[in-house]
Amino acid sequence: MTDIFNPFYAQIAQNRLSHWLESLPKQLNDWHSGNLHGEYKQWMKNIELLPQMKADRVNLKDKVQVTSFEPMPQGLQKKTIHHLMQLKPWRKGPYHLHGIHVDTEWRSDFKWERLAPHISDLSDRYVLDVGCGSGYHLWRMRGAGAKFVVGIDPTQLFFAQFMAVQHFIQDPAVNLLPLGIDDLPPLRSFDTVFSMGVLYHRKSPMDFLQQLKAQLTKGGELILETLIIDGDENTVLVPEDRYAKMRNVWFIPSAKALEGWLKKVGFTNIRLVNIDQTTLEEQRKTDWIDTESLEDFLDPNDPNKTIEGYPAPLRAIFIANA
Numbered sequence: 205m206t207d208i209f210n211p212f213y214a215q216i217a218q219n220r221l222s223h224w225l226e227s228l229p230k231q232l233n234d235w236h237s238g239n240l241h242g243e244y245k246q247w248m249k250n251i252e253l254l255p256q257m258k259a260d261r262v263n264l265k266d267k268v269q270v271t272s273f274e275p276m277p278q279g280l281q282k283k284t285i286h287h288l289m290q291l292k293p294w295r296k297g298p299y300h301l302h303g304i305h306v307d308t309e310w311r312s313d314f315k316w317e318r319l320a321p322h323i324s325d326l327s328d329r330y331v332l333d334v335g336c337g338s339g340y341h342l343w344r345m346r347g348a349g350a351k352f353v354v355g356i357d358p359t360q361l362f363f364a365q366f367m368a369v370q371h372f373i374q375d376p377a378v379n380l381l382p383l384g385i386d387d388l389p390p391l392r393s394f395d396t397v398f399s400m401g402v403l404y405h406r407k408s409p410m411d412f413l414q415q416l417k418a419q420l421t422k423g424g425e426l427i428l429e430t431l432i433i434d435g436d437e438n439t440v441l442v443p444e445d446r447y448a449k450m451r452n453v454w455f456i457p458s459a460k461a462l463e464g465w466l467k468k469v470g471f472t473n474i475r476l477v478n479i480d481q482t483t484l485e486e487q488r489k490t491d492w493i494d495t496e497s498l499e500d501f502l503d504p505n506d507p508n509k510t511i512e513g514y515p516a517p518l519r520a521i522f523i524a525n526a
């Protein structure tokens with residue numbers, strides 16, 4: 205049994221997600237007693253060692269930042285950086301935690317800026333983010349007024365990173381569960397569902413779109429962000445092996461093809477609101493990752509190609525209604 209999710213259960217018992225309690229506690233207990241990552245205990249130990257600081261000012265509107273009136277002493281800051289560094293690689297962010305700038309590989313704020321002008325007002329909404337990474341966008345959703353925010357992501361390190369940020373911010377309305385999309389029953393309870401950077405990792409994109417739709421209330425809004433390629437409604441890239449050194453990339457459709465897929469699973473009011481080629485400002489190597497980054501994934505002689513010779517990462521944002 206694990207009790208780390210008890211506060212979450214207590215909250216959903218009182219809100220419109222209470223039917224989730226039929227399956228969720230058993231799933232999360234199985235997760236906890238099952239195959240935890242070899243370093244999981246060590247990650248949690250580092251989180252326990254983070255200092256207690258008052259969250260006097262929390263800014264989630266234009267960044268993710270927490271500060272207290274009493275600044276963190278320098279020595280303590282050094283120790284805190286050490287514990288946070290044990291949770292490397294920090295991919296999605298950045299976070300500003302009591303004067304510590306967690307300068308992540310990705311400027312996830314760039315993606316937020318691209319989508320924010322196009323989405324329905326999140327005020328008072330129940331919001332789900334499928335494949336939320338360390339949860340950067342969960343905080344921005346809350347900052348945009350969402351009432352209750354849930355992220356799911358099966359990567360346990362990202363769960364640990366979220367717990368580290370939550371340790372400082374302490375907002376019970378923002379939650380991350382270490383689950384994958386296949387673990388979700390059709391909840392039909394979220395006003396807005398985000399899924400960004402996940403579709404191309406799914407072996408069956410149609411099933412995935414259907415699973416996303418099953419999380420939405422009637423008329424609810426999907427924000428789907430994924431890699432695309434140029435081409436017509438019949439163009440889909442299925443990389444032979446890796447794409448930009450990423451394993452597990454299955455389908456990269458054209459925008460037209462993806463629009464057709466969304467239509468086919470029953471989404472309406474489908475809008476393509478943004479197309480953007482990933483730049484070296486948005487994804488780059490920092491002190492918070494030890495691995496390679498975009499620069500190493502592109503053809504050194506042609507930044508418009510991946511190292512495998514495919515078109516370089518081009519990302520689209522679609523909005524649609526269930």
Ligand SMILES: Nc1ncnc2c1ncn2[C@@H]1O[C@H](C[S@+](CC[C@H]([NH3+])C(=O)[O-])CC(=O)[O-])[C@@H](O)[C@H]1O
Nearest residue numbers: 296334335336337356357358359384385400401402
């Ligand atoms: N079955 C699954 N169910 C849910 N999540 C999954 C699954 N499989 C992998 N993931 C998770 O999907 C995320 C994809 S990253 C996008 C992060 C954020 N959304 C971003 O838009 O920056 C990709 C990118 O960097 O582009 C990872 O955190 C995986 O653990």
